[in-house]
Structure formats: C-alpha cells, structure tokens
Amino acid sequence: MKQIITKDSSVTFHNEKFDEDYHCLAGAASEARIKFVEPCLINVLAKKGYISILDVCFGLGYNSAAAIDAALKVNPDCKIRIIGLENDENLFELIKQIKTPFKSYKLIQKLDKFNLLIIDNNIQIKIILGDARDSIKTINEKFHAVFLDPFSPKKCPELWTKEFFSDIKNVMKPGSILATYSCATHVRDKLRELGFKVKDGPIFGRKSASTVAKIVEGHEKFGK
Ligand SMILES: C[S@@+](CC[C@H](N)C(=O)[O-])C[C@H]1O[C@@H](n2cnc3c(N)ncnc32)[C@H](O)[C@@H]1O
Numbered sequence: 301m302k303q304i305i306t307k308d309s310s311v312t313f314h315n316e317k318f319d320e321d322y323h324c325l326a327g328a329a330s331e332a333r334i335k336f337v338e339p340c341l342i343n344v345l346a347k348k349g350y351i352s353i354l355d356v357c358f359g360l361g362y363n364s365a366a367a368i369d370a371a372l373k374v375n376p377d378c379k380i381r382i383i384g385l386e387n388d389e390n391l392f393e394l395i396k397q398i399k400t401p402f403k404s405y406k407l408i409q410k411l412d413k414f415n416l417l418i419i420d421n422n423i424q425i426k427i428i429l430g431d432a433r434d435s436i437k438t439i440n441e442k443f444h445a446v447f448l449d450p451f452s453p454k455k456c457p458e459l460w461t462k463e464f465f466s467d468i469k470n471v472m473k474p475g476s477i478l479a480t481y482s483c484a485t486h487v488r489d490k491l492r493e494l495g496f497k498v499k500d501g502p503i504f505g506r507k508s509a510s511t512v513a514k515i516v517e518g519h520e521k522f523g524k
Contacts, residue, residue, distance in 0.1 A: 301394065310401060313360070313394065318451045322359050324481070326505030329401050331481070332366035334504045339479040339512040340445035346371035346378040354443040354471060356432055356450065357459070358384030360395055361411075363447040365402035368423060372404070379422045383439065385432040389413040432459060436467040444473055448480035453487060462490040469494050472515050483508040 301313040308327030315322065324331045345351045351371055355364045364382050371378045392412040398405075407425060410418050416427040428435040432450075446468055450459035458464070460482070468478065479501060480487070488498050491513045501510035 310362075311398060315451070318455045320451045320455050323362065324505035328362060329366065331504060332362040333370070334502050335481050335510045336363045336447040336449065336479045337366045337370045339501045339510070340367075340447070340477045342367045342370045342445065343374045345444050346373075346375040346380075349375065349377070350379045350381075351445065352381045352441065352443045352473075353383075354439075354446045354468070355382055355384040356436075356446060356448045356468065358386035358391075358427060359449065360391060360398060361405070361408035362400065362402070363449060364425060365400065365405045365408050367445075367447075368404035368407070369402050377422065381424045382426070383441075383443070384425065384427045385435045386427055386429060387431050389429055433464055433467070436464070436471065439471050442471055442473040442476075444476050446472060446476070446478040448478055453482060453484050460484075460487055460490075462493065465490050466494055469496070469515065474515055476515050478513045479510065480513075481510045483511055487511065488513075 304312050304314060304321060306312055306323060306325050306328045308330045310327060310329035312321050312323040312328040342351060353367055358364065364384060368380055371380055395411065396409050407418055407420050407423060411427060416429060418425045428438065450456045453460040488511055491498050496513035497516050498511060498513045501512040503509050
C-alpha cells in the first residue's frame with residue numbers, strides 16, 4: 301500500500317480497492333483527535349473512570365489510540381474498553397510497521413489475526429473481524445462513544461445505511477455520542493430519523509463540518 305505523509309507529519313495509506321486514503325491529508329493523527337476523540341468528549345468521560353468505545357472501521361487504529369492517549373492523560377487510572385469492527389486482517393501486519401505520535405500505539409501493535417483481544421492493565425481492546433454489518437449484530441453491550449469511520453458514502457455505501465445506523469444505535473447508551481467525518485445530508489437525515497440529535501462537529505481539513513450525533517437521554521425520537 302502506498303504510504304502518504306500527511307500535513308501533521310503522521311502517515312496514512314492509500315487503499316487501492318476503495319481508491320481512498322485511510323485519513324485526511326491535513327493530518328491523519330490530528331483527524332483522529334479532532335474529528336473523533338474530542339467530539340465524543342473522551343476526556344470528560346475519562347474523569348468518571350470508565351469508558352467504552354465502539355470503533356467502527358478500526359483500520360490502522362488511530363482513532364482508538366488517540367482515545368486511549370486522551371483518556372489516560374486526564375485519568376491514568378481510567379478503565380477503557382474498545383471494540384473495533386474491521387474486515388481486513390492484513391492491516392495488522394501494516395500496523396506493526398507504522399510509527400505514530402500515539403503513546404498507546406504499542407498496544408494496538410500487539411493485535412494480530414490470532415490475537416484479537418489485548419488486555420493491558422486497565423485497557424481492553426477487542427477486534428471483531430468481519431463485515432461490520434454482521435459484527436454489530438453480535439454485540440450485546442452498550443457504549444459511551446462511537447467512532448464511525450468507514451470509507452466515504454460514495455465508495456462504501458453499505459456502511460452508511462439507515463439499517464446499519466439503527467444497529468449502531470442499539471448498542472449505544474443513553475446520552476452517548478457518535479462522531480463521524482461525513483457531513484452528507486443523507487447521513488444526517490438517517491441519523492435524525494433514528495432519533496439522534498445531530499449537530500455540526502469540528503471543521504478540519506476541508507470546508508464543511510463533521511457530524512456529531514447524540515442519543516438524548518429519555519428521548520426515543522428526536523425531530524430535526
Ligand atoms: C477510513 S478507514 C478507517 C480508518 C481508521 N478508523 C483509522 O483510524 O485508522 C475504513 C476502514 O473500513 C474497513 N472496511 C471497509 N468495509 C468494511 C466492512 N464492510 N466491514 C468492516 N470494515 C470495513 C476498511 O478495511 C478500512 O480499514
């Protein structure tokens with residue numbers, strides 16, 4: 301896979317099959333922090349002592365690594381549980397070779413196709429290998445935060461459907477937050493139809509804002 305140095309000096313790769321990069325060129329590591337970790341308020345959750353995260357499309361694990369770093373920075377004793385959904389087992393070999401700015405990346409680098417569960421002190425990372433649309437249906441726990449990071453709706457439409465979003469919603473706790481880089485109207489409309497409260501997320505690397513969607517406590521449905 302072709303390696304690309306992004307503008308914050310972190311590396312990403314180009315996926316030939318989807319003809320798309322894993323991260324934005326303005327900064328791969330920065331994107332993980334700005335578009336996923338910060339909108340999901342990982343630092344706030346960390347102060348409470350326990351965070352559970354669903355990382356949809358684990359990829360190179362940048363979003364998870366950025367979340368662990370952010371949580372441990374505010375609370376070194378924080379318990380963190382991450383479930384990552386990914387269908388490409390070849391990525392584990394690539395992950396072992398990448399240098400990233402994330403302190404916790406050494407944990408991500410312990411993953412491989414024969415070792416899909418890492419437990420290190422207070423941190424658990426479990427990868428469910430397979431199509432995320434099937435994997436999501438096997439999960440029977442609920443999460444504080446969801447990182448939704450598939451390739452674009454144009455290149456990977458199957459992971460931007462209302463049905464898939466509904467399955468994601470079923471594993472989110474009341475008050476939990478989903479962050480995604482897409483600002484597409486059809487993505488936001490589907491989330492709203494499912495009862496999420498949708499708002500603009502941060503702007504990074506392009507003109508439009510990303511999307512932050514929240515499950516509001518006590519509200520089954522939430523209008524526009
Ligand atoms: C944009 S990349 C994710 C980048 C990742 N979040 C990171 O921080 O490095 C999208 C990922 O979705 C994965 N993917 C594509 N289709 C999938 C599917 N149906 N089920 C699970 N993962 C899929 C790809 O293999 C790729 O790793």
